[in-house]
Amino acid sequence: MSTFSVESEEMTLFEKLLEKELIPVACKVDEEGYYPETVLRSLGEMGAFRVSGLSPHVALSKRMKLIELSSRYCVSTSFLIWCHTTAISFIHNSNAEYLKTSLLPLLETGQVLAGTGLSNPMKYYAGMEPLRMKATMNSDGFIINGITPFVSNVGPGHWFGIIAQINEDQRIMAMVDCNIKGLRMTDHKDFSGLNGTRSYTCRFDEVFIPNELVISVRADEFIPMIRSEFVLSQSGMGLGLVQTSVDSMSKAMNKQNETNKYIGISPDELAKELNELRQQAVLLCEKGASGEEAFIPAVQLRLRSAELALRATQTAFLYHGAAGYYRKSDCMRRLREALFVAVVTPAVKHLKRILRESTPRA
Ligand SMILES: Cc1cc2nc3c(=O)[nH]c(=O)nc-3n(C[C@H](O)[C@H](O)[C@H](O)COP(=O)(O)OP(=O)(O)OC[C@H]3O[C@@H](n4cnc5c(N)ncnc54)[C@H](O)[C@@H]3O)c2cc1C
CATH class of the missing domain: 1.10.540.10 (Acyl-CoA dehydrogenase/oxidase, N-terminal domain)
Structure with a gap:
């Protein structure tokens, strides 16, 4: 393997x-x-x-x-x-x-922790929605206004990345300290899962970002350098979920005189697909994900891993029956986690759009 x-x-x-x-x-x-x-x-x-x-x-x-x-x-x-x-x-x-x-x-070294506020920019670059953060240039840096609705792994002392638009032709990318003046953060605690991820809506009101905190004054050119890795690395979440679902199905295989085999999806079948995706992940990592040419293969893997995670967590749930239907069961948690993997940016719909638009039409 x-x-x-x-x-x-x-x-x-x-x-x-x-x-x-x-x-x-x-x-x-x-x-x-x-x-x-x-x-x-x-x-x-x-x-x-x-x-x-x-x-x-x-x-x-x-x-x-x-x-x-x-x-x-x-x-x-x-x-x-x-x-x-x-x-x-x-x-x-x-x-x-x-x-x-x-x-x-x-x-x-983990002394400072950080998040990424790139959901809206990633959708912007896919042609899905306008950019919600605006930047005005001055001699020392940029004044930022706007809203970025969900940013995780943030809080006092943490940092996160943003992209803001100067004008139709130029966008900047910068790192923001959560303690900065003019930034208002309200937390989300009512998701169906992932409530421990410190996810906040971040509102920027005349926030000053000095030049030294700017990652790129040409975000349009910088994003292609990091987006393959951004997407590819998310596949790890789906792969881990599939592995743990396969393990849990194997444990329940003999339940009720092997009735689970009539479900029609075996742990071996899912494990085979998982290994295929893992091999692709290994190959893509070895090739490196820094360039644009790595983007479409990364999107394909991200999509397949999310879809397989949905199928595997649902099948594991069926294997466990009512025991899995308890609110606090591992099966139920993994179902909610797989749904998150499918909707976090780039969501399944977003990935499919990218793939469709990259395919030349007949
Ligand atoms: C638990 C959790 C953690 C997340 N963590 C992150 C993260 O760390 N970084 C990140 O970039 N994204 C994060 N997201 C956002 C996620 O990636 C998606 O963008 C989000 O789920 C909405 O995408 P959607 O396509 O379903 O859009 P929809 O829910 O259909 O919304 C459409 C658009 O409306 C806008 N919108 C929605 N709510 C608001 C609001 N309150 N104010 C202004 N505009 C709004 C957004 O631009 C959104 O893209 C997180 C989401 C969840 C559920």
Whole structure:
């Protein structure tokens, strides 16, 4: 079986940490909206977010593996890891020297945590909606106004990435400190799941962003450099969910004199599809996801992993029957998590739109 090219010893340590620190709090994260901050900080201390000094494909493989591993236990935490490592990728791929020397080391060690407010910009670049954040240039930086409705892994002391429009022809990308003057944040706690992800609506009222916090003054040119990785790394959430669903189906296989086999979808069948997707993920990570040519394969994998996660979590639920119908059952949590993977930007509809528009029409 293909594996990601990451030091396996290092990955074993991360896995042990997740088993020790994440498994005991996974239910609390889902049921009580507990934010697993200590898990994120411990991962950072251990080097799980470090990309400096690694080759791009090793850094990407490491990130994918970490997201996949954590999503087997808790997609909320896995998504937070995705948010944080995505923010790291913004700075790491930029020429923003101040951010690289001041903020990046703190993010890599988990001393500062970060999110990404790129849902609306990603939809903007796919032609789905207008950009909701506006920027006005002055000599020292930019004044930002607007709203970004859901940003996760934020809060006091955290940072996140934004894109704002100067005019029809130019958009900027920057990092924002959540403590900054003029930023108002209201939290969301009424989702069907993922309430432990510290997701806020962020309103910008005359927020000043100095030049040194700008990732790119040409966001349109910068986005193609990071969006393949943005999309590809999300696939880890779907892959981990499928693995854990396959495991849970295997355990329930013999229930009621093997009646589950009449459902018509076996754990082996899903495991085979999972391995195929994993092999593709390994290949794409090895090729690297920095360029535009990597985008469509990344979108295809992201879509297939989300669809397989929906099918696998639903089938696992059918295998467990009424036991899975309890509000607090693992099957029910994974169903809600798979629905999240299917709607978080880029959602299934968004991915399908990209694929349709990239196909030449007859
Ligand atoms: C638990 C959770 C965590 C999320 N975390 C993040 C994150 O970290 N980063 C991120 O970028 N996105 C995040 N999102 C947003 C997500 O990626 C989708 O954009 C979101 O689910 C809406 O997408 P939709 O296509 O279903 O749009 P719809 O819900 O149909 O909404 C259409 C559009 O209306 C606008 N809109 C919706 N609500 C408001 C509002 N209150 N004020 C102004 N405009 C609004 C948005 O631009 C949205 O795209 C999160 C969503 C959830 C459920």
